Every structure is written in structure tokens, then in C-alpha cells.
Amino acid sequence: MTQSTINQICKLLEPFNTERKALTAETDISADLNIDSVAVMDFVMEVEDHFDIEIPLNVVSETRSIGDLAAVVEARTKKVLLP
Amino acid sequence: MIDLFDKHKGIEGRFARMLTLGVNALGLTNDRVISPTRAMINGRETILAGTNNYMGITLDADCIKAGQDAMAEFGTGTTGSRIANGSYALHVQLEAELAKFLKRKHCIVFTTGYQANLGMMSGLAGPKDTIFLDSDSHSSIYDGCTLSGAKLVRFRHNDAGDLDKRMARSEGEEGGRLVVIEGIYSMLGDRAPLRDFVELKKKHGFQLLSDEAHSFGVLGPNGRGLADEAGLEDDVDFVVGTFSKSVGAVGGFGAGNHPMFETLRYAMRPYMFTASSSPASVATSIAAVRKLAAEPERRAKLRANSARLFEGFKALGLDMGCDVASPVVAVKCADEISTITMWNALIEAGVYVNIALPPGTPNKLCLLRCSVSAAHDFDDIDRIIALFGRVVIAKAAA
Incomplete structure (x- = not known):
């Protein structure tokens, strides 16, 4: 998991981080940032479009921290690049 | 602890x-x-001004009489599932009359509208399939999708172009694809741009379900909902609706023309593992659907x-x-x-x-x-x- 992926995710998360909390790989997207379930899904949609990948809701429900999401993004980006 | x-x-x-x-x-x-x-x-x-009682039919004298007669004749409750002791002549009659009203070959009645979506989503899609659902979908659709175990992909509200892009990302995967939209969205009152989705269906080949909870009885020259209004009923594979709005009772339905539609009765947990609707509720629904057609x-x-x-x-x-x-x-x-x-x-x-x-x-x-x-x-x-x-x-x- 690279810092670049985490940085990109943090940038996408900014509009949803209305309480302007500090973001790290360990930040729990829903609990720490006080973001409701619908906003989390909206945020993940932005992540999907930014990286041009698919992150099904089933995967979202198992993803808690920014680091978890970065790992999902990298696994799915690689899959896209492979022939 | x-x-x-x-x-x-x-x-x-x-x-x-x-x-x-x-x-x-x-x-x-x-x-x-x-x-x-x-x-x-x-x-x-x-x-x-916030009851969803679209037809104002809840206190209709004929519907009340039908409910009272059914309760007197069949009792207060059915005490069982549709696949055990809970199927009464009334349930079968409501399904037949609704199918006729909807111009669909098959119709299955559920105890609540919530269960209709739970049942249809989970009956149609399984773990190897993908459901593409509009981001503004009702909670019953989300819950039904979760129950199905299918892969769930959310697309931007009323945006067929966005769905197109998301479908392209999962092209070539095994399993069927179900797209779920709503006739009228419950919170903002807007309608799905049905023609756009029907066009996309020709490109990607999926099965389309429209939840007409707020549009059944309301939209279209015949009151059959958004697809009736848009003249695109043949392009919508499955229709879901509720009796708790324009029909003024409690319950829901799923309908379609698929030759295997009836097998859903043995594949939908929210249909099988609950008691069937009470005789009074079914009878008032029959009377109300007749009024939707006649008035x-x-x-x-x-x-x-x-x-x-x-x-x-x-x-x-x-x-x-x-x-x-x-x-x-x-x-x-x-x-x-x-x-x-x-x-x-x-x-x-x-x-x-x-x-x-x-x-x-x-x-x-x-x-x-x-x-x-x-x-x-x-x-x-x-x-x-x-x-x-x-x-x-x-x-x-x-």
C-alpha cells in the first residue's frame, strides 16, 4: 500500500470530512469522521471513478479504515492492468 | 462487557x-x-399531507365492506405461510386480478411492500450475479440486495450513462445482471428516465426491475406506473409494488412474464418464512385494485x-x-x-x-x-x- 494511494484517497475524502479531522491510514472512515452510511457509499463512488475501478458495496461493508480502502484500491487497480 | x-x-x-x-x-x-x-x-x-394515501381510498365504503366480509368469512389472520396453510382463495384471486390489471402473466403477493422488494431482489439474484441499483433506491431495495448475496454496484441517480460506465467495468464476469430503478423516487418525487435505461439494455443485455411503489395506480393512462406512462412495459422485465399507498391496505407484489416466474415462490425467503396477509387486507386490496381500474x-x-x-x-x-x-x-x-x-x-x-x-x-x-x-x-x-x-x-x- 503506497502513500500515493492514501494521499489520493484523503483528497477525495476532503469534501466528506466536514469536521476537518486529521486523516491517516488508521482513520476509520465512518466512525472517526462521523460520516453516515449513505455518505460513505457516495465517497466510495468518487473513489471508484477516480481510479476507474469497481468497488462493490459488499466490499465497502468490510472496509473500515483509509488503509483498508487503499489496499482494496491497489488490489483492484492491479487486476485492471493485468491482461 | x-x-x-x-x-x-x-x-x-x-x-x-x-x-x-x-x-x-x-x-x-x-x-x-x-x-x-x-x-x-x-x-x-x-x-x-404526508400519508402516501394517493387515491384517498382508505375509508372507501366498498373497500371497507369487502374487508369486513372477508374477516367474517375467513377470520382475523391466516396463521401461516403461503407455502403451508396460509394460501386462501383470496390471495390467489388478488394475484390473478393484479396480473390482469398489470397485463403481466404472473403476479406474487407479499405480506408487506418491504418484503416484496426483499423477496424479489433475493429471489432473482444470487451470489454469482450482480445487482446494479440506483443510488437513491429505497432501503427495502438495499436490504433485499444484501439478502441476495449478489455483488452490489451502485450507480449515480437517474444516470444511465453512469450505469453504462459501471457495466463496462464488470463486462465478462459470470452470472446474470439485474438493474433496479424506481418509477417515482420516494424522497424527491422524481422519475427514472426509463427510455435511457431501456436503450442501455439493448447494449448490455440485462434484466430490468422497476419498483413502482409510488407510481402504481398513479402514473400512466391505465395506472400501471412509469412503464405504462412511458409506453415501455415490454422492456421492463419485473415490476414491484405496494398496497400501502394507492391501494390503501398493507402488502406488496412482484410481477413479470418470465416462464419460470412462479418458481420464485420457492426461492424467496421473505415470501416463504412469514405469515400471509390477513384476509381483510387482501380483500380490501382486491376491491381497491378494481377501483383503480374502474375510476x-x-x-x-x-x-x-x-x-x-x-x-x-x-x-x-x-x-x-x-x-x-x-x-x-x-x-x-x-x-x-x-x-x-x-x-x-x-x-x-x-x-x-x-x-x-x-x-x-x-x-x-x-x-x-x-x-x-x-x-x-x-x-x-x-x-x-x-x-x-x-x-x-x-x-x-x-
């Missing part, structure tokens, strides 16, 4: 704050029902009332939920506290509307949501407009 209720402390705090602003908006009681559009609430006669003037009245409320609100300069008139007329408000304050002022002035707050709404919106009835008269509609003018415009100016 971790107390299981710890996770609900946020809800508790939010609820307590609401009570400091007025009455419990989530626990309001109709102490007496006067008519489809009037009830006694907190000792005051109140105009009901198109109810739809015309509803349309006229909806347009009057929508245009009246627009003339006040309110921030509307969408740009077309439908029986769901929503007004966007600034924030949660002002929305609760305005809702209380409306209740005190004698009009009940729905309050809708995130996460129950799309895009973090705070809404005062009206639903119009064919039983309203123009005086009711004008009074609702005047009260919104007094309360909402005054609040915005404050």
Missing part, C-alpha cells in the same frame, strides 16, 4: 436534541381518523392536486426536490435544526407533512416532504401552500 446499546448513543443524542425543538416527529399519533385527509393529532384537527378520475384528480401544490410551492420560491410535479412534493431545507423547527410550526398550524433527514435522504438533504391525495380538495392544497408560505418563507427570512 461491551453494552450492545453503546453504538446507538449517537442516535440517542440526536433524538434528544429533536425533542428540545418540539414534539416527537418520529412518534406522532393519529388519535382519531376523520377522513383520508384529516385526523386528530395532539388534540387538533390536522390536514394530512380513472381518481388519477386525474391526483394529478391536478399534485400540479397545484407543486406550482404553488414554486411560486413561493421554495427549493423544490425535483423539477416535475408528482404526488411526492418535497421541499429542500437548510439544515436539520431549522427543518425540525419548521415541521413543528406546521404541525401547530394544523398540517402534517413528513420530515426526512439524512441518512434517509440522498445527498445529505433535509426535507419537508408532502404527499398529495386525490381526496384533497383545492382548498386543502391552497391552505398547505399558504402555511408553507407562512412557516418556511418566514424561517428563511429570519
Whole structure:
């Protein structure tokens, strides 16, 4: 998991981080940032479009921290690049 | 020990704050029902403008008689599932009459509208399939999707181009694909652009389900919903609906023409593992569906009332939920506290509307949501407009 992926995710998360909390790989997207379930899904949609990948809701429900999401993004980006 | 209720402390705090602003908006009681559009609430006669009682049919004399007769003949409840002892002649009759009304070969009736979506999503899609659902879908669709175990992909609201892009990302995967849209979306009152989705179907080849909960009985020359209005019924594979709105009872249905449709009865847990609808509810539904077919003037009245409320609100300069008139007329408000304050002022002035707050709404919106009835008269509609003018415009100016 690279810092670049985490940085990109943090940038996408900014509009949803209305309480302007500090973001790290360990930040729990829903609990720490006080973001409701619908906003989390909206945020993940932005992540999907930014990286041009698919992150099904089933995967979202198992993803808690920014680091978890970065790992999902990298696994799915690689899959896209492979022939 | 971790107390299981710890996770609900946020809800508790939010609820307590609401009570400091007025009455419990989530626990309001109709102490007496006067008519489809009037009830006694907190000792005051109140105009009901948030009931989803689109046809105003709940106190129809023929429907009540049908329910009373059925209860006397078949009893208070069925005490069992449709696949055991709970199938009565009435259930079979309702399914047959609904299929005829909908011009579909098959129809299955559920005990609630919520279960209709739970059953249809989980019966149609399984773990190897993918469901593409509109981001503004009702919770019953989300819950049904979860129950199915299918892969779930959410697309941007009413955006067939966005769905196209998401379908392309999963091209070549095994399993079937189900796309779920709604005739009228419950919170903002807008309709799915059905033609766009039908076009996309030709490109990608998927099966399409339309939830007509708010549009069944309401839209289209025959009251069959959005697909009827758009003239695209042959392109919609499955239709879901509810009896708790235009039909004025409780229950729901799924319908379609697929030759294997009936096998869903043995594949839908929300159909199999619950008691069937009570005889009275089924009988009132039969009577009400007949009225939807025989009395198109109810739809015309509803349309006229909806347009009057929508245009009246627009003339006040309110921030509307969408740009077309439908029986769901929503007004966007600034924030949660002002929305609760305005809702209380409306209740005190004698009009009940729905309050809708995130996460129950799309895009973090705070809404005062009206639903119009064919039983309203123009005086009711004008009074609702005047009260919104007094309360909402005054609040915005404050």
C-alpha cells in the first residue's frame, strides 16, 4: 500500500470530512469522521471513478479504515492492468 | 462487557436534541381518523399531507365492506405461510386480478411492500450475479440486495450513462445482471428516465426491475406506473409494488412474464418464512385494485392536486426536490435544526407533512416532504401552500 494511494484517497475524502479531522491510514472512515452510511457509499463512488475501478458495496461493508480502502484500491487497480 | 446499546448513543443524542425543538416527529399519533385527509393529532384537527394515501381510498365504503366480509368469512389472520396453510382463495384471486390489471402473466403477493422488494431482489439474484441499483433506491431495495448475496454496484441517480460506465467495468464476469430503478423516487418525487435505461439494455443485455411503489395506480393512462406512462412495459422485465399507498391496505407484489416466474415462490425467503396477509387486507386490496381500474378520475384528480401544490410551492420560491410535479412534493431545507423547527410550526398550524433527514435522504438533504391525495380538495392544497408560505418563507427570512 503506497502513500500515493492514501494521499489520493484523503483528497477525495476532503469534501466528506466536514469536521476537518486529521486523516491517516488508521482513520476509520465512518466512525472517526462521523460520516453516515449513505455518505460513505457516495465517497466510495468518487473513489471508484477516480481510479476507474469497481468497488462493490459488499466490499465497502468490510472496509473500515483509509488503509483498508487503499489496499482494496491497489488490489483492484492491479487486476485492471493485468491482461 | 461491551453494552450492545453503546453504538446507538449517537442516535440517542440526536433524538434528544429533536425533542428540545418540539414534539416527537418520529412518534406522532393519529388519535382519531376523520377522513383520508384529516385526523386528530395532539388534540387538533390536522390536514394530512404526508400519508402516501394517493387515491384517498382508505375509508372507501366498498373497500371497507369487502374487508369486513372477508374477516367474517375467513377470520382475523391466516396463521401461516403461503407455502403451508396460509394460501386462501383470496390471495390467489388478488394475484390473478393484479396480473390482469398489470397485463403481466404472473403476479406474487407479499405480506408487506418491504418484503416484496426483499423477496424479489433475493429471489432473482444470487451470489454469482450482480445487482446494479440506483443510488437513491429505497432501503427495502438495499436490504433485499444484501439478502441476495449478489455483488452490489451502485450507480449515480437517474444516470444511465453512469450505469453504462459501471457495466463496462464488470463486462465478462459470470452470472446474470439485474438493474433496479424506481418509477417515482420516494424522497424527491422524481422519475427514472426509463427510455435511457431501456436503450442501455439493448447494449448490455440485462434484466430490468422497476419498483413502482409510488407510481402504481398513479402514473400512466391505465395506472400501471412509469412503464405504462412511458409506453415501455415490454422492456421492463419485473415490476414491484405496494398496497400501502394507492391501494390503501398493507402488502406488496412482484410481477413479470418470465416462464419460470412462479418458481420464485420457492426461492424467496421473505415470501416463504412469514405469515400471509390477513384476509381483510387482501380483500380490501382486491376491491381497491378494481377501483383503480374502474375510476380513472381518481388519477386525474391526483394529478391536478399534485400540479397545484407543486406550482404553488414554486411560486413561493421554495427549493423544490425535483423539477416535475408528482404526488411526492418535497421541499429542500437548510439544515436539520431549522427543518425540525419548521415541521413543528406546521404541525401547530394544523398540517402534517413528513420530515426526512439524512441518512434517509440522498445527498445529505433535509426535507419537508408532502404527499398529495386525490381526496384533497383545492382548498386543502391552497391552505398547505399558504402555511408553507407562512412557516418556511418566514424561517428563511429570519
